[in-house]
Amino acid sequence: MKSTRITNPVESLLLGHAGDRVCGVDRRAGEVTYADMREAVTAYAGRLRAAGVRPGCRSVVVSDDCVAAVTAVLALWWHGCVPILVHPMLRPAEIGFIVRDSEAEFAELNVSPGHRAALRAELDAIDAERRAARRIGLRTELGPAQAGPAAVPPARFGETDELLVQYTSGSTGRPRGVRHCLRAFHAVLRGVGSVLALTPDDIVLSTAKLSFGYGFGNSLLFPYAAGASSVLLDGPVDPYTVAAALEEHRPTVLFSVPRLYAGLLGLVEQGKAIGTGSLRLAVATGERLPEDLAARITETFDVPLLNGFGATEVLHTVVAAAVGPGKAGDPGSIGLPVPGVTATVRDDAGRPVGDEVPGRLHISAESAALGYLNRPEDNDRTFADGGVYTGDIAFRAAGGGFHHVGRSDDMLLLGGYKIAPAEIELVVRELPAVADCAVAGSTDSTGLEQATVYVVPRDPARPDEVRRAVRAALRAGLAPYKRPSRVEVIGELPVTVNGKLARFRLRGAAGAPAGDPRAGT
Structure with missing residues (x-):
């Protein structure tokens, strides 16, 4: 009832x-x-x-x-x-x-x-x-x-009245409004909120912005529900601003994304002291957390680390695990469902699959959104089978932990933001000097995902000019968090036997010489 x-x-x-x-x-x-x-x-x-x-x-x-x-x-x-x-x-x-x-x-x-x-x-x-x-x-x-x-x-x-709308990118780059209700608000406080166990004595610092689902929970829902204090950072957030905020505000809980933790570690390697002594907990969510990076975070900063996984469509974190040296569990796992959440892996027909079998990650929880605004087809695809398909491919290990394999669509997950390649490609294709382009994700030296735009120039003899024009267009046409980190000029884009873009081949091209469209095959 x-x-x-x-x-x-x-x-x-x-x-x-x-x-x-x-x-x-x-x-x-x-x-x-x-x-x-x-x-x-x-x-x-x-x-x-x-x-x-x-x-x-x-x-x-x-x-x-x-x-x-x-x-x-x-x-x-x-x-x-x-x-x-x-x-x-x-x-x-x-x-x-x-x-x-x-x-x-x-x-x-x-x-x-x-x-x-x-x-x-x-x-x-x-x-x-x-x-x-x-x-x-x-x-x-x-x-x-x-x-x-x-x-x-x-x-x-x-309980089921619309309470909050959060916009997130769709696979085509067209933002979708996710409709949340009061039931979800209470559910996340009982769920991941109980894992965080904030008290009035906590001071919370989040590098994720309030306008995104992860940051909204970190800086508003969880600390205010506990009677705690929330430190709010405006302007660009980078390792230097985070280091300064840690020193000034001495938070007890830090919410951030893996790439910013990696940036803080980079400052430590340069000889800068990072004031993490006040922290009782660090939380990393928003993108895949490599195992070695997790170990370096806990060892260098001497703080317990919670790795989380969530989606705007379920309001906040739904799977989490304590990670780092000395933590029992499944190496490489994103964790177990938080209280009140049921996670399953399903095939294309919506049937649960066995352990170790990759499939679509499905979340059943009271924090599930009411649906998207004005997107009936997306609603039918995402909000189905009694829960939410997050758009991720995962498998469940024999010990119960869930492992993230990748996205089921072409969406990129960069620093906690979901970015549609199509949105970036639309900006680049408007340039007269560009014959074709494609965006793909790869990993950097720390194991974090990065985006690269591969550009086919109309005049192959002027690659540097094309590269500069593309970078200028990206600065003018996209918000900073949507801009790819690399621009590569290549002779042609790889295609499948059916003539479709073989984006998976580009994903493997990061370590190959620029201009080799066959890299990763």
Whole structure:
């Protein structure tokens, strides 16, 4: 029987915690207490109400990580709206797509003045389109805070009401909105939240951004539910900024991705001291964690390491394991299902397969999303057989641990972000100097995945010019996290006997001489 319990997530995240405890820290606001946050959230919710923002509507928050972004999300929930966090690194046209696709009725723009002008032009055009069609417009401004009656109580959500939409790349590069509900919110707190076991004394630092599923849980859901403190980093995050944040804030839990841990280890090798002494736990999720890298992390930083696996479609981590020297278990495994999660490996017909047999990874959990926005075919393919197909190929070892083999599609997993090769290829193919191109993943010297764009020039005599043009187009046309790390100019792309692109051959070409399309065959 379905639960009839209704509530608001803000009640779990703000109410009941000691008001004088710090909930958030950023470089602009400094330290903000739970009492400060409660006051700010109710005031913002009052402004939403006064401006006539409709409870239940979807609302986009364009912001880097900061206390203001968390305030906006919690206030939208308090008012009964559905937030959609979007990072300002996306181009105005990409943000405009999300606004149109989600039919958002309000947009909070917490961006720099220069970016605001270009973004406002895009959003004003959307507003004009809607009003011309006699539809609800797009509001981008709220009135000032006003003195008035006491704040209204938080809105109520049913367990399966839409609560949050997170956008993730599809295999074609067209972003898909993943619709989450309150049931999923409670499920991840009972699931991986119980594994993390945060307390009010914890200080959490996440390198993944709030606008992505991994970062949203790390910096908002888990610490706020525990009454802990969350350190929010704006701007680009690299090993140097992480090292500085570790020194300044002395977090007890670090959430990051394998390639940033590798970067920190690189700083250690250069002689830089990394202040990890305050850590009680390090978590690595978002991409494959090589065994030797896991060992180096735990040995160098002397901290327990939790390796996790998750997907936006299941809100956060669903399989996890403690890894590193001295940890019992299955070497190379991504772990076991967290509480409340059932993981199986299935064939193309949806039937479970035996141990050691690779197949499609299927997750059954209450954290499963309601589905995609406006993508019925994708819904049928992903949300099936009583759960979610993550798009990954895996096998279950005899001891119960799950091993990740790769993606079942061509998606790349780079630093925690899912990137569609088609999106990168579209930018490169627009160049007159490019005859053809393809993007493929490979591994670097640390075993981490990287992306390479292979380019066939129209004039083979000018490879350097083509390479420079491609790099310039990638900088202009793609957000930084979507740009491939390498550009290779080759004579022709490898194809199968049927004339289709043999992308698998390119995946093996990283160590071969540039220009050899047969590498990896």
